[in-house]
Amino acid sequence: MIRYTIRRLLMLIPILIAVSLVVYFIVDLAPGDVVDVIAPDDASPEDKELLREMMGLNDPFIIRYARYMQGLMRGDLGKSYVNNRDVFEVYFSRLPNTLLLALAGAFVAVLIAVPLGVVSAMHRGSWKDAISMIFGLLGLSMPNFWLGLLLIIFFSLKLGLFPSYGSEGWSSIVLPAITVGTAQAALVMRTTRSSMLEVVRQDYLRTARAKGVPERTVIYKHALRNALIPIVTVMGTQLGVSLGGAVFTETVFAWPGVGRLVVDAINSRDIPMVTGCLILTTMLASFLILLVDIAYAFIDPRIKARYTK
Amino acid sequence: MNSKGMTDLVLKIENLVVHYETEDGIVEAVNGIDLQLERKRVLGLVGETGAGKTTTALAILNLVPDPPGVIKSGRIIVNGKDILNQDIKELERIRGKDVSMIFQDPMTSLNPVFTVGEQIAESIMLHEEVSKREAYERARELLELVGIPQDRADEYPHQFSGGMKQRALIAIALACRPKLLIADEPTTALDVTIQAQVLEVMAEIKEKYETSMIMITHDLGIVAETCDMVAVMYAGKIVEQGTLKDVFNNTKHPYTEGLFNCIPKINDRKAELIPIPGLMPDPTNLSRGCAFAPRCSYVMKECHERPVELKRINDTHMVACHAYDIQDFHIRRRVGKR
Ligand SMILES: Nc1ncnc2c1ncn2[C@@H]1O[C@H](COP(=O)(O)OP(=O)(O)O)[C@@H](O)[C@H]1O
Numbered sequence: 001m002i003r004y005t006i007r008r009l010l011m012l013i014p015i016l017i018a019v020s021l022v023v024y025f026i027v028d029l030a031p032g033d034v035v036d037v038i039a040p041d042d043a044s045p046e047d048k049e050l051l052r053e054m055m056g057l058n059d060p061f062i063i064r065y066a067r068y069m070q071g072l073m074r075g076d077l078g079k080s081y082v083n084n085r086d087v088f089e090v091y092f093s094r095l096p097n098t099l100l101l102a103l104a105g106a107f108v109a110v111l112i113a114v115p116l117g118v119v120s121a122m123h124r125g126s127w128k129d130a131i132s133m134i135f136g137l138l139g140l141s142m143p144n145f146w147l148g149l150l151l152i153i154f155f156s157l158k159l160g161l162f163p164s165y166g167s168e169g170w171s172s173i174v175l176p177a178i179t180v181g182t183a184q185a186a187l188v189m190r191t192t193r194s195s196m197l198e199v200v201r202q203d204y205l206r207t208a209r210a211k212g213v214p215e216r217t218v219i220y221k222h223a224l225r226n227a228l229i230p231i232v233t234v235m236g237t238q239l240g241v242s243l244g245g246a247v248f249t250e251t252v253f254a255w256p257g258v259g260r261l262v263v264d265a266i267n268s269r270d271i272p273m274v275t276g277c278l279i280l281t282t283m284l285a286s287f288l289i290l291l292v293d294i295a296y297a298f299i300d301p302r303i304k305a306r307y308t309k
Numbered sequence: 310m311n312s313k314g315m316t317d318l319v320l321k322i323e324n325l326v327v328h329y330e331t332e333d334g335i336v337e338a339v340n341g342i343d344l345q346l347e348r349k350r351v352l353g354l355v356g357e358t359g360a361g362k363t364t365t366a367l368a369i370l371n372l373v374p375d376p377p378g379v380i381k382s383g384r385i386i387v388n389g390k391d392i393l394n395q396d397i398k399e400l401e402r403i404r405g406k407d408v409s410m411i412f413q414d415p416m417t418s419l420n421p422v423f424t425v426g427e428q429i430a431e432s433i434m435l436h437e438e439v440s441k442r443e444a445y446e447r448a449r450e451l452l453e454l455v456g457i458p459q460d461r462a463d464e465y466p467h468q469f470s471g472g473m474k475q476r477a478l479i480a481i482a483l484a485c486r487p488k489l490l491i492a493d494e495p496t497t498a499l500d501v502t503i504q505a506q507v508l509e510v511m512a513e514i515k516e517k518y519e520t521s522m523i524m525i526t527h528d529l530g531i532v533a534e535t536c537d538m539v540a541v542m543y544a545g546k547i548v549e550q551g552t553l554k555d556v557f558n559n560t561k562h563p564y565t566e567g568l569f570n571c572i573p574k575i576n577d578r579k580a581e582l583i584p585i586p587g588l589m590p591d592p593t594n595l596s597r598g599c600a601f602a603p604r605c606s607y608v609m610k611e612c613h614e615r616p617v618e619l620k621r622i623n624d625t626h627m628v629a630c631h632a633y634d635i636q637d638f639h640i641r642r643r644v645g646k647r
């Protein structure tokens with residue numbers, strides 16, 4: 001198990017290098033550069049050219065990338081082109097907000113979706129199933145920003161229950177969390193449902209019933225535990241995606257998370273900021289996936305046996 | 310019979326009818342059967358695949374899958390309790406404690422994510438006031454009892470062989486010393502050599518725990534070895550029943566005779582096997598008459614038209630066949646006595 005973990009962590013190194021190269025290259029490819037953004041409006045073309053020369057932006061791609069990698073090897077993610085702030089620090093000042101939103105969203109998803117999926121599967125074809133499936137369809141197809149706006153109109157403007165923007169106090173996270181959680185919930189619900197439908201036919205549930213296990217325990221202990229692998233996979237993937245930030249939701253609710261940080265950085269062609277943020281996001285997401293894979297081993301002993309081989 | 314009273318009966322089934330109401334039609338799986346089983350006796354329930362044996366067994370636990378299964382009518386008394394009229398809580402107390410069941414396929418009948426010990430212990434904890442540790446300790450002892458080393462209680466089903474899985478299932482079923490054990494083709498999925506071992510374990514424990522048993526099988530050899538009583542099932546009905554001796558030495562029903570004719574004989578290997586011609590009738594479309602008539606070599610005109618009922622041959626022996634309305638009717642046993 002430990003050896004497996006170490007091997008997985010080592011595999012992360014080439015992935016991170018590849019991510020840095022691709023991101024650096026693509027942002028560099030985009031038309032325009034950071035100087036157009038940060039130079040004052042009245043700057044002459046000559047002034048701009050001078051600024052480029054000073055920032056080393058005129059060097060060939062290879063040279064610039066090599067310089068960046070040099071820093072990266074020392075664990076230095078560089079400084080923002082725009083405001084000269086340390087990329088690492090800026091990222092981690094935003095991360096708690098993103099984590100909070102991601103976890104709250106996942107919490108909403110799990111709280112609603114898993115029971116809903118189970119009920120849906122157990123009463124397949126009934127009105128309960130139909131309602132769950134409609135929710136699943138709506139949740140998946142409704143755009144985030146639209147749901148966010150609906151929630152704001154109803155719960156903050158009409159009812160005044162929750163603030164419509166910002167990140168102060170626990171109440172301000174409710175609406176963004178519901179917005180992020182709904183789409184996730186829909187996916188988790190559908191996964192739970194189909195996974196449970198696979199499991200409810202299994203012979204071992206009959207064995208459990210025959211020894212007198214109460215129906216609730218049959219479903220939530222014997223069946224759900226076996227249906228958990230796909231559910232955990234989907235939740236892990238969703239959480240990984242949320243770590244990159246929820247751009248629309250963050251925008252609608254003025255939530256200062258990583259998503260908008262990256263989008264703003266892209267818009268201002270702030271290459272070190274974009275590349276650094278994405279490297280860190282990739283690392284976090286990879287840890288998360290590793291955690292999910294380790295969770296598999298605890299859910300299913302047959303998988304554990306495979307890891308330790 | 311009546312003088313003994315109900316108390317000596319572990320199981321009494323009256324007029325049990327079970328249908329599966331599927332989209333393709335109504336499967337008439339069990340069509341009015343009566344069965345009784347006295348304490349410490351073993352009843353062999355015999356018949357081809359699709360005869361309704363498993364459905365009957367599931368009905369005894371009130372576990373017929375619903376939908377599509379529906380128990381249309383009948384009464385089932387297990388250990389004095391009216392199974393079909395209990396609330397769910399009471400049923401959960403009865404299952405595993407008064408009656409438990411070993412299922413046909415050991416490969417898929419254990420939960421892959423719990424250790425074997427946990428699965429045995431769960432049964433004990435459900436029915437008895439014991440701590441988790443005590444229950445687990447007893448689970449280990451039970452494993453030993455079915456011939457598996459105690460240490461292996463901590464292992465998962467995938468670490469067990471087929472024969473060991475079936476023994477573990479026997480341990481689960483017997484964990485709370487049920488009054489009645491139903492074994493649904495417990496050896497069909499196993500290698501021949503393992504079959505004998507499993508049967509031996511079952512016989513031993515049955516003796517030790519004084520459990521009554523229903524042995525479901527299509528193997529007459531197993532019936533001969535393990536059973537006191539035999540009921541032969543065909544298309545959801547019992548066509549012949551009696552003591553082992555009645556049914557084996559004084560076979561009455563042409564279907565039972567057909568079953569004997571299609572098993573190899575130990576002392577006459579050259580004897581040719583005669584399979585019963587034809588197939589079991591479509592259970593969604595049963596005729597009014599005898600369901601075996603289309604395959605029966607003694608068939609008469611009225612067999613197709615008039616419903617058959619069980620008739621008494623002697624105190625213990627009953628057969629459902631119109632031919633016995635005729636004086637001096639005998640079936641022809643093909644090769645000498647087995
Ligand atoms: N869940 C089910 N849905 C529909 N039909 C079923 C179901 N289970 C069993 N049957 C049908 O009921 C009949 C009796 O089956 P079963 O009790 O399993 O017989 P046996 O155990 O003797 O092989 C068969 O025709 C079978 O196809």
Ligand SMILES: [Mg+2]
Nearest residue numbers: 362363413493
């Ligand atoms: Mg069967």
